[in-house]
Amino acid sequence: MSVNKTKKSPAIKGVCLSIGLSLTMFSGISSAATDQDLLNMCMACHGKDGSSEFTSIPNLKWQNAAYMVQQLEQFKSGQRQDKTMTKVANLLTTEQMKAMADHFNKGKEE
Numbered sequence: 001m002s003v004n005k006t007k008k009s010p011a012i013k014g015v016c017l018s019i020g021l022s023l024t025m026f027s028g029i030s031s032a033a034t035d036q037d038l039l040n041m042c043m044a045c046h047g048k049d050g051s052s053e054f055t056s057i058p059n060l061k062w063q064n065a066a067y068m069v070q071q072l073e074q075f076k077s078g079q080r081q082d083k084t085m086t087k088v089a090n091l092l093t094t095e096q097m098k099a100m101a102d103h104f105n106k107g108k109e110e
């Protein structure tokens with residue numbers, strides 16, 4: 001599959017914009033957000049089963065679950081930094097990180 005960068009970048013801007021909005025929404029109600037709400041947000045960027053359509057977003061499908069939890073902990077603690085993932089990880093409890101990691105590790109569609 002050939003990657004057409006000029007075609008992809010507006011699409012990713014759209015995704016980031018809408019996610020940015022939902023992040024703002026989530027930050028107010030983070031304690032009430034269900035695992036499914038959180039998972040939907042992850043899927044918007046990382047793909048339904050964790051295989052991302054965007055070259056700038058890593059695939060999570062079949063990744064080691066313990067590795068993913070560790071990365072999320074590091075985003076949250078500031079040890080690893082990314083504008084988006086730091087915000088996302090701040091919304092997650094360790095339990096939720098495990099649930100998300102387990103989901104993408106299995107690579108299922110939902």
Ligand code: HEC
Pocket residue numbers: 015016019020038039041042043044045046056057058059060067068069071072081082084085088092100101
């Ligand atoms: C707005 C888009 C976006 C959303 C939403 C998002 N991510 Fe990410 N994620 C990224 C990007 C971009 C990176 C790469 C960051 C970097 O370069 O360090 C990343 C990196 C990661 C990594 C590290 C992968 C690796 O190979 O090291 C994990 C794990 C991860 N995300 C999990 C999640 C989970 C779980 C959620 C939902 C709770 C989520 N992400 C939501 C964009 C997103």
